[in-house]
Amino acid sequence: MICINQIKINVEISGQGDMNILLLHGWGQSTKAFTEISQHLATSFTVYNIDLPGFGLSEKPPYPYNTKDYADIIKGIVDYYQLDNLIIIGHSFGGRIAIKYTTMYNHVEKLVLIDSAGIVHKKKLNYYLKVYTYKLLKKCFSIPFLKKYKQKLLGRFGSSDYKNADNFMKQILVKVVNEDLRHEMNKIICPTLLIWGTEDNETPIEDAYIMKKMLGDAGIVKIENAGHFSYLENRYLFLSVLDVFLKEKG
Known part of the structure:
Protein backbone atom coordinates (compact mmCIF):
# COMPACT_ATOMS: atom_id res chain seq x y z
CA MET A 1 0.00 0.00 0.00
CA ILE A 2 1.39 3.40 -1.00
CA CYS A 3 0.07 6.93 -0.49
CA ILE A 4 -0.53 9.05 -3.59
CA ASN A 5 -2.21 12.46 -3.35
CA GLN A 6 -3.24 11.58 0.22
CA ILE A 7 -5.00 8.38 -0.89
CA LYS A 8 -3.83 4.90 0.08
CA ILE A 9 -3.43 2.89 -3.12
CA ASN A 10 -3.03 -0.86 -3.35
CA VAL A 11 -0.40 -1.88 -5.91
CA GLU A 12 0.53 -5.53 -6.46
CA ILE A 13 3.99 -5.92 -8.01
CA SER A 14 5.24 -9.07 -9.72
CA GLY A 15 8.03 -10.02 -12.12
CA GLN A 16 11.46 -8.49 -12.72
CA GLY A 17 11.57 -7.53 -16.38
CA ASP A 18 13.18 -4.41 -17.85
CA MET A 19 9.85 -3.15 -19.21
CA ASN A 20 7.20 -2.02 -16.75
CA ILE A 21 3.50 -2.75 -17.27
CA LEU A 22 0.65 -0.97 -15.50
CA LEU A 23 -2.67 -2.82 -15.36
CA LEU A 24 -5.78 -0.63 -14.99
CA HIS A 25 -9.01 -2.52 -14.31
CA GLY A 26 -12.56 -1.61 -15.27
CA TRP A 27 -15.33 0.03 -13.25
CA GLY A 28 -16.43 -2.01 -10.24
CA GLN A 29 -13.43 -4.34 -10.58
CA SER A 30 -10.10 -4.64 -8.77
CA THR A 31 -6.67 -6.19 -9.19
CA LYS A 32 -8.40 -9.58 -9.11
CA ALA A 33 -9.77 -8.94 -12.61
CA PHE A 34 -6.20 -9.07 -13.93
CA THR A 35 -4.74 -11.77 -11.66
CA GLU A 36 -4.17 -14.39 -14.38
CA ILE A 37 -3.02 -11.80 -16.92
CA SER A 38 -0.57 -10.40 -14.38
CA GLN A 39 0.85 -13.85 -13.63
CA HIS A 40 1.40 -14.47 -17.33
CA LEU A 41 3.07 -11.11 -17.97
CA ALA A 42 5.29 -11.39 -14.89
CA THR A 43 7.40 -14.03 -16.64
CA SER A 44 8.80 -11.32 -18.95
CA PHE A 45 7.93 -7.93 -17.42
CA THR A 46 7.65 -6.10 -14.13
CA VAL A 47 3.91 -5.78 -13.58
CA TYR A 48 2.10 -3.20 -11.45
CA ASN A 49 -1.48 -4.33 -10.90
CA ILE A 50 -3.36 -1.37 -9.41
CA ASP A 51 -6.56 -1.01 -7.41
CA LEU A 52 -7.87 2.32 -8.70
CA PRO A 53 -9.16 4.78 -6.05
CA GLY A 54 -12.57 3.70 -4.81
CA PHE A 55 -12.09 0.05 -5.78
CA GLY A 56 -10.54 -3.06 -4.26
CA LEU A 57 -8.31 -2.24 -1.30
CA SER A 58 -7.61 1.36 -2.33
CA GLU A 59 -9.27 4.27 -0.55
CA LYS A 60 -11.96 6.41 -2.12
CA PRO A 61 -10.97 9.79 -3.55
CA PRO A 62 -11.50 12.82 -1.28
CA TYR A 63 -13.94 14.30 -3.81
CA PRO A 64 -15.67 13.04 -6.98
CA TYR A 65 -12.81 12.49 -9.41
CA ASN A 66 -12.89 13.04 -13.14
CA THR A 67 -10.72 11.12 -15.60
CA LYS A 68 -7.82 13.55 -15.29
CA ASP A 69 -7.81 13.13 -11.51
CA TYR A 70 -7.44 9.38 -11.98
CA ALA A 71 -4.67 9.97 -14.53
CA ASP A 72 -2.91 12.14 -11.94
CA ILE A 73 -2.99 9.20 -9.53
CA ILE A 74 -1.33 7.03 -12.19
CA LYS A 75 1.35 9.71 -12.66
CA GLY A 76 1.91 9.68 -8.91
CA ILE A 77 2.41 5.91 -8.99
CA VAL A 78 4.82 6.19 -11.93
CA ASP A 79 6.82 8.84 -10.08
CA TYR A 80 6.74 6.93 -6.79
CA TYR A 81 8.31 3.85 -8.36
CA GLN A 82 10.45 5.93 -10.77
CA LEU A 83 9.18 3.95 -13.75
CA ASP A 84 10.37 4.24 -17.31
CA ASN A 85 10.02 1.83 -20.25
CA LEU A 86 6.31 2.01 -19.56
CA ILE A 87 3.45 -0.01 -21.07
CA ILE A 88 -0.15 0.58 -20.00
CA ILE A 89 -2.94 -1.96 -20.36
CA GLY A 90 -6.44 -0.75 -19.54
CA HIS A 91 -9.85 -2.41 -19.65
CA SER A 92 -13.06 -0.38 -20.01
CA PHE A 93 -12.88 2.40 -17.38
CA GLY A 94 -9.19 1.60 -16.96
CA GLY A 95 -8.80 2.11 -20.70
CA ARG A 96 -10.38 5.54 -20.38
CA ILE A 97 -7.80 6.47 -17.75
CA ALA A 98 -4.99 5.00 -19.88
CA ILE A 99 -6.09 7.14 -22.83
CA LYS A 100 -6.17 10.29 -20.72
CA TYR A 101 -2.78 9.56 -19.19
CA THR A 102 -1.16 8.88 -22.55
CA THR A 103 -2.53 12.15 -23.98
CA MET A 104 -0.95 14.00 -21.04
CA TYR A 105 2.47 12.32 -21.03
CA ASN A 106 4.61 11.11 -23.93
CA HIS A 107 6.71 8.55 -22.06
CA VAL A 108 4.37 5.60 -22.66
CA GLU A 109 6.08 3.07 -24.93
CA LYS A 110 2.98 1.03 -25.80
CA LEU A 111 -0.72 1.20 -25.04
CA VAL A 112 -3.24 -1.65 -24.95
CA LEU A 113 -6.95 -0.81 -24.77
CA ILE A 114 -9.36 -3.67 -24.07
CA ASP A 115 -13.06 -3.00 -24.70
CA SER A 116 -12.19 0.53 -23.68
CA ALA A 117 -14.42 3.39 -22.65
CA GLY A 118 -13.66 6.89 -23.92
CA ILE A 119 -16.14 7.49 -26.74
CA VAL A 120 -19.42 9.23 -25.90
CA HIS A 121 -22.34 8.82 -28.27
CA GLU A 179 -16.17 12.73 -20.96
CA ASP A 180 -15.59 12.16 -24.68
CA LEU A 181 -11.88 11.64 -25.27
CA ARG A 182 -11.95 11.05 -29.03
CA HIS A 183 -10.62 14.50 -29.93
CA GLU A 184 -7.66 14.13 -27.54
CA MET A 185 -6.49 10.83 -28.99
CA ASN A 186 -4.46 12.42 -31.78
CA LYS A 187 -1.97 13.37 -29.05
CA ILE A 188 -1.13 9.70 -28.55
CA ILE A 189 1.99 8.82 -30.51
CA CYS A 190 2.89 5.38 -29.15
CA PRO A 191 1.89 2.09 -30.83
CA THR A 192 -1.59 1.15 -29.63
CA LEU A 193 -3.41 -2.18 -29.71
CA LEU A 194 -7.21 -2.22 -29.53
CA ILE A 195 -8.63 -5.58 -28.43
CA TRP A 196 -12.40 -5.88 -28.61
CA GLY A 197 -15.15 -8.43 -28.17
CA THR A 198 -17.43 -8.44 -31.20
CA GLU A 199 -20.48 -8.84 -28.92
CA ASP A 200 -19.54 -6.07 -26.49
CA ASN A 201 -22.75 -4.24 -25.53
CA GLU A 202 -21.11 -1.86 -23.05
CA THR A 203 -18.50 -0.31 -25.33
CA PRO A 204 -19.47 -1.50 -28.82
CA ILE A 205 -16.82 -2.48 -31.33
CA GLU A 206 -17.74 0.61 -33.38
CA ASP A 207 -15.89 2.56 -30.69
CA ALA A 208 -12.69 0.71 -31.58
CA TYR A 209 -12.93 1.90 -35.19
CA ILE A 210 -13.54 5.48 -34.06
CA MET A 211 -10.46 5.28 -31.84
CA LYS A 212 -8.35 3.79 -34.62
CA LYS A 213 -9.17 6.76 -36.86
CA MET A 214 -8.08 9.20 -34.15
CA LEU A 215 -4.89 7.35 -33.22
CA GLY A 216 -1.73 7.64 -35.28
CA ASP A 217 -0.41 4.10 -34.88
CA ALA A 218 -3.11 1.62 -33.93
CA GLY A 219 -4.41 -1.81 -34.85
CA ILE A 220 -7.61 -3.66 -33.96
CA VAL A 221 -7.94 -7.31 -32.99
CA LYS A 222 -11.49 -8.63 -32.74
CA ILE A 223 -12.32 -11.50 -30.42
CA GLU A 224 -15.30 -13.21 -32.00
CA ASN A 225 -18.37 -13.97 -29.88
CA ALA A 226 -16.84 -12.28 -26.83
CA GLY A 227 -18.48 -9.52 -24.84
CA HIS A 228 -17.20 -6.70 -22.65
CA PHE A 229 -14.71 -8.95 -20.85
CA SER A 230 -13.13 -10.34 -24.00
CA TYR A 231 -9.75 -10.81 -22.31
CA LEU A 232 -11.33 -13.27 -19.87
CA GLU A 233 -13.77 -14.90 -22.27
CA ASN A 234 -11.00 -15.99 -24.65
CA ARG A 235 -7.89 -15.67 -22.54
CA TYR A 236 -5.75 -17.88 -24.77
CA LEU A 237 -6.33 -15.74 -27.87
CA PHE A 238 -5.99 -12.53 -25.87
CA LEU A 239 -2.63 -13.53 -24.41
CA SER A 240 -1.36 -14.79 -27.76
CA VAL A 241 -2.15 -11.46 -29.43
CA LEU A 242 -0.82 -9.48 -26.48
CA ASP A 243 2.48 -11.38 -26.44
CA VAL A 244 3.09 -10.66 -30.13
CA PHE A 245 2.34 -6.95 -29.70
CA LEU A 246 4.51 -6.54 -26.61
CA LYS A 247 7.47 -8.28 -28.23
CA GLU A 248 7.35 -6.11 -31.36
CA LYS A 249 9.87 -3.31 -31.53
CA GLY A 250 8.10 0.05 -31.23
Whole structure:
Protein backbone atom coordinates (compact mmCIF):
# COMPACT_ATOMS: atom_id res chain seq x y z
CA MET A 1 0.00 0.00 0.00
CA ILE A 2 1.39 3.40 -1.00
CA CYS A 3 0.07 6.93 -0.49
CA ILE A 4 -0.53 9.05 -3.59
CA ASN A 5 -2.21 12.46 -3.35
CA GLN A 6 -3.24 11.58 0.22
CA ILE A 7 -5.00 8.38 -0.89
CA LYS A 8 -3.83 4.90 0.08
CA ILE A 9 -3.43 2.89 -3.12
CA ASN A 10 -3.03 -0.86 -3.35
CA VAL A 11 -0.40 -1.88 -5.91
CA GLU A 12 0.53 -5.53 -6.46
CA ILE A 13 3.99 -5.92 -8.01
CA SER A 14 5.24 -9.07 -9.72
CA GLY A 15 8.03 -10.02 -12.12
CA GLN A 16 11.46 -8.49 -12.72
CA GLY A 17 11.57 -7.53 -16.38
CA ASP A 18 13.18 -4.41 -17.85
CA MET A 19 9.85 -3.15 -19.21
CA ASN A 20 7.20 -2.02 -16.75
CA ILE A 21 3.50 -2.75 -17.27
CA LEU A 22 0.65 -0.97 -15.50
CA LEU A 23 -2.67 -2.82 -15.36
CA LEU A 24 -5.78 -0.63 -14.99
CA HIS A 25 -9.01 -2.52 -14.31
CA GLY A 26 -12.56 -1.61 -15.27
CA TRP A 27 -15.33 0.03 -13.25
CA GLY A 28 -16.43 -2.01 -10.24
CA GLN A 29 -13.43 -4.34 -10.58
CA SER A 30 -10.10 -4.64 -8.77
CA THR A 31 -6.67 -6.19 -9.19
CA LYS A 32 -8.40 -9.58 -9.11
CA ALA A 33 -9.77 -8.94 -12.61
CA PHE A 34 -6.20 -9.07 -13.93
CA THR A 35 -4.74 -11.77 -11.66
CA GLU A 36 -4.17 -14.39 -14.38
CA ILE A 37 -3.02 -11.80 -16.92
CA SER A 38 -0.57 -10.40 -14.38
CA GLN A 39 0.85 -13.85 -13.63
CA HIS A 40 1.40 -14.47 -17.33
CA LEU A 41 3.07 -11.11 -17.97
CA ALA A 42 5.29 -11.39 -14.89
CA THR A 43 7.40 -14.03 -16.64
CA SER A 44 8.80 -11.32 -18.95
CA PHE A 45 7.93 -7.93 -17.42
CA THR A 46 7.65 -6.10 -14.13
CA VAL A 47 3.91 -5.78 -13.58
CA TYR A 48 2.10 -3.20 -11.45
CA ASN A 49 -1.48 -4.33 -10.90
CA ILE A 50 -3.36 -1.37 -9.41
CA ASP A 51 -6.56 -1.01 -7.41
CA LEU A 52 -7.87 2.32 -8.70
CA PRO A 53 -9.16 4.78 -6.05
CA GLY A 54 -12.57 3.70 -4.81
CA PHE A 55 -12.09 0.05 -5.78
CA GLY A 56 -10.54 -3.06 -4.26
CA LEU A 57 -8.31 -2.24 -1.30
CA SER A 58 -7.61 1.36 -2.33
CA GLU A 59 -9.27 4.27 -0.55
CA LYS A 60 -11.96 6.41 -2.12
CA PRO A 61 -10.97 9.79 -3.55
CA PRO A 62 -11.50 12.82 -1.28
CA TYR A 63 -13.94 14.30 -3.81
CA PRO A 64 -15.67 13.04 -6.98
CA TYR A 65 -12.81 12.49 -9.41
CA ASN A 66 -12.89 13.04 -13.14
CA THR A 67 -10.72 11.12 -15.60
CA LYS A 68 -7.82 13.55 -15.29
CA ASP A 69 -7.81 13.13 -11.51
CA TYR A 70 -7.44 9.38 -11.98
CA ALA A 71 -4.67 9.97 -14.53
CA ASP A 72 -2.91 12.14 -11.94
CA ILE A 73 -2.99 9.20 -9.53
CA ILE A 74 -1.33 7.03 -12.19
CA LYS A 75 1.35 9.71 -12.66
CA GLY A 76 1.91 9.68 -8.91
CA ILE A 77 2.41 5.91 -8.99
CA VAL A 78 4.82 6.19 -11.93
CA ASP A 79 6.82 8.84 -10.08
CA TYR A 80 6.74 6.93 -6.79
CA TYR A 81 8.31 3.85 -8.36
CA GLN A 82 10.45 5.93 -10.77
CA LEU A 83 9.18 3.95 -13.75
CA ASP A 84 10.37 4.24 -17.31
CA ASN A 85 10.02 1.83 -20.25
CA LEU A 86 6.31 2.01 -19.56
CA ILE A 87 3.45 -0.01 -21.07
CA ILE A 88 -0.15 0.58 -20.00
CA ILE A 89 -2.94 -1.96 -20.36
CA GLY A 90 -6.44 -0.75 -19.54
CA HIS A 91 -9.85 -2.41 -19.65
CA SER A 92 -13.06 -0.38 -20.01
CA PHE A 93 -12.88 2.40 -17.38
CA GLY A 94 -9.19 1.60 -16.96
CA GLY A 95 -8.80 2.11 -20.70
CA ARG A 96 -10.38 5.54 -20.38
CA ILE A 97 -7.80 6.47 -17.75
CA ALA A 98 -4.99 5.00 -19.88
CA ILE A 99 -6.09 7.14 -22.83
CA LYS A 100 -6.17 10.29 -20.72
CA TYR A 101 -2.78 9.56 -19.19
CA THR A 102 -1.16 8.88 -22.55
CA THR A 103 -2.53 12.15 -23.98
CA MET A 104 -0.95 14.00 -21.04
CA TYR A 105 2.47 12.32 -21.03
CA ASN A 106 4.61 11.11 -23.93
CA HIS A 107 6.71 8.55 -22.06
CA VAL A 108 4.37 5.60 -22.66
CA GLU A 109 6.08 3.07 -24.93
CA LYS A 110 2.98 1.03 -25.80
CA LEU A 111 -0.72 1.20 -25.04
CA VAL A 112 -3.24 -1.65 -24.95
CA LEU A 113 -6.95 -0.81 -24.77
CA ILE A 114 -9.36 -3.67 -24.07
CA ASP A 115 -13.06 -3.00 -24.70
CA SER A 116 -12.19 0.53 -23.68
CA ALA A 117 -14.42 3.39 -22.65
CA GLY A 118 -13.66 6.89 -23.92
CA ILE A 119 -16.14 7.49 -26.74
CA VAL A 120 -19.42 9.23 -25.90
CA HIS A 121 -22.34 8.82 -28.27
CA LYS A 122 -25.39 11.01 -28.60
CA LYS A 123 -28.05 9.62 -26.32
CA LYS A 124 -31.13 8.10 -27.91
CA LEU A 125 -34.65 8.85 -26.66
CA ASN A 126 -34.81 5.38 -25.11
CA TYR A 127 -31.87 6.29 -22.86
CA TYR A 128 -33.58 9.37 -21.46
CA LEU A 129 -36.79 7.41 -20.90
CA LYS A 130 -34.89 4.80 -18.90
CA VAL A 131 -33.13 7.45 -16.80
CA TYR A 132 -36.38 9.30 -16.13
CA THR A 133 -38.17 6.06 -15.22
CA TYR A 134 -35.33 4.99 -12.91
CA LYS A 135 -35.41 8.29 -11.01
CA LEU A 136 -39.21 8.30 -10.85
CA LEU A 137 -39.30 4.75 -9.50
CA LYS A 138 -36.78 5.61 -6.77
CA LYS A 139 -39.09 8.39 -5.57
CA CYS A 140 -42.13 6.12 -5.73
CA PHE A 141 -40.50 3.52 -3.51
CA SER A 142 -40.85 5.84 -0.52
CA ILE A 143 -44.49 4.72 -0.60
CA PRO A 144 -44.64 1.75 1.85
CA PHE A 145 -46.66 -0.75 -0.22
CA LEU A 146 -44.30 -0.34 -3.21
CA LYS A 147 -41.08 -1.06 -1.31
CA LYS A 148 -41.30 -4.83 -1.82
CA TYR A 149 -41.14 -4.30 -5.60
CA LYS A 150 -38.11 -2.01 -5.43
CA GLN A 151 -35.25 -4.29 -6.50
CA LYS A 152 -37.28 -6.12 -9.13
CA LEU A 153 -38.36 -2.95 -10.93
CA LEU A 154 -35.16 -0.93 -10.50
CA GLY A 155 -33.25 -3.86 -11.95
CA ARG A 156 -34.91 -3.23 -15.30
CA PHE A 157 -33.67 0.36 -15.56
CA GLY A 158 -30.29 2.08 -15.31
CA SER A 159 -26.85 0.59 -15.96
CA SER A 160 -25.53 -2.14 -13.66
CA ASP A 161 -22.47 0.01 -12.89
CA TYR A 162 -24.68 2.87 -11.74
CA LYS A 163 -27.04 0.67 -9.73
CA ASN A 164 -24.18 -1.13 -7.95
CA ALA A 165 -22.26 2.03 -7.02
CA ASP A 166 -22.80 3.89 -3.76
CA ASN A 167 -23.89 7.53 -3.88
CA PHE A 168 -20.33 8.90 -3.82
CA MET A 169 -19.05 6.62 -6.59
CA LYS A 170 -22.16 7.37 -8.65
CA GLN A 171 -21.04 11.01 -8.75
CA ILE A 172 -17.71 9.89 -10.19
CA LEU A 173 -19.35 7.56 -12.70
CA VAL A 174 -21.65 10.30 -13.99
CA LYS A 175 -18.63 12.57 -14.46
CA VAL A 176 -16.38 10.16 -16.29
CA VAL A 177 -18.91 8.52 -18.60
CA ASN A 178 -19.78 11.91 -20.06
CA GLU A 179 -16.17 12.73 -20.96
CA ASP A 180 -15.59 12.16 -24.68
CA LEU A 181 -11.88 11.64 -25.27
CA ARG A 182 -11.95 11.05 -29.03
CA HIS A 183 -10.62 14.50 -29.93
CA GLU A 184 -7.66 14.13 -27.54
CA MET A 185 -6.49 10.83 -28.99
CA ASN A 186 -4.46 12.42 -31.78
CA LYS A 187 -1.97 13.37 -29.05
CA ILE A 188 -1.13 9.70 -28.55
CA ILE A 189 1.99 8.82 -30.51
CA CYS A 190 2.89 5.38 -29.15
CA PRO A 191 1.89 2.09 -30.83
CA THR A 192 -1.59 1.15 -29.63
CA LEU A 193 -3.41 -2.18 -29.71
CA LEU A 194 -7.21 -2.22 -29.53
CA ILE A 195 -8.63 -5.58 -28.43
CA TRP A 196 -12.40 -5.88 -28.61
CA GLY A 197 -15.15 -8.43 -28.17
CA THR A 198 -17.43 -8.44 -31.20
CA GLU A 199 -20.48 -8.84 -28.92
CA ASP A 200 -19.54 -6.07 -26.49
CA ASN A 201 -22.75 -4.24 -25.53
CA GLU A 202 -21.11 -1.86 -23.05
CA THR A 203 -18.50 -0.31 -25.33
CA PRO A 204 -19.47 -1.50 -28.82
CA ILE A 205 -16.82 -2.48 -31.33
CA GLU A 206 -17.74 0.61 -33.38
CA ASP A 207 -15.89 2.56 -30.69
CA ALA A 208 -12.69 0.71 -31.58
CA TYR A 209 -12.93 1.90 -35.19
CA ILE A 210 -13.54 5.48 -34.06
CA MET A 211 -10.46 5.28 -31.84
CA LYS A 212 -8.35 3.79 -34.62
CA LYS A 213 -9.17 6.76 -36.86
CA MET A 214 -8.08 9.20 -34.15
CA LEU A 215 -4.89 7.35 -33.22
CA GLY A 216 -1.73 7.64 -35.28
CA ASP A 217 -0.41 4.10 -34.88
CA ALA A 218 -3.11 1.62 -33.93
CA GLY A 219 -4.41 -1.81 -34.85
CA ILE A 220 -7.61 -3.66 -33.96
CA VAL A 221 -7.94 -7.31 -32.99
CA LYS A 222 -11.49 -8.63 -32.74
CA ILE A 223 -12.32 -11.50 -30.42
CA GLU A 224 -15.30 -13.21 -32.00
CA ASN A 225 -18.37 -13.97 -29.88
CA ALA A 226 -16.84 -12.28 -26.83
CA GLY A 227 -18.48 -9.52 -24.84
CA HIS A 228 -17.20 -6.70 -22.65
CA PHE A 229 -14.71 -8.95 -20.85
CA SER A 230 -13.13 -10.34 -24.00
CA TYR A 231 -9.75 -10.81 -22.31
CA LEU A 232 -11.33 -13.27 -19.87
CA GLU A 233 -13.77 -14.90 -22.27
CA ASN A 234 -11.00 -15.99 -24.65
CA ARG A 235 -7.89 -15.67 -22.54
CA TYR A 236 -5.75 -17.88 -24.77
CA LEU A 237 -6.33 -15.74 -27.87
CA PHE A 238 -5.99 -12.53 -25.87
CA LEU A 239 -2.63 -13.53 -24.41
CA SER A 240 -1.36 -14.79 -27.76
CA VAL A 241 -2.15 -11.46 -29.43
CA LEU A 242 -0.82 -9.48 -26.48
CA ASP A 243 2.48 -11.38 -26.44
CA VAL A 244 3.09 -10.66 -30.13
CA PHE A 245 2.34 -6.95 -29.70
CA LEU A 246 4.51 -6.54 -26.61
CA LYS A 247 7.47 -8.28 -28.23
CA GLU A 248 7.35 -6.11 -31.36
CA LYS A 249 9.87 -3.31 -31.53
CA GLY A 250 8.10 0.05 -31.23
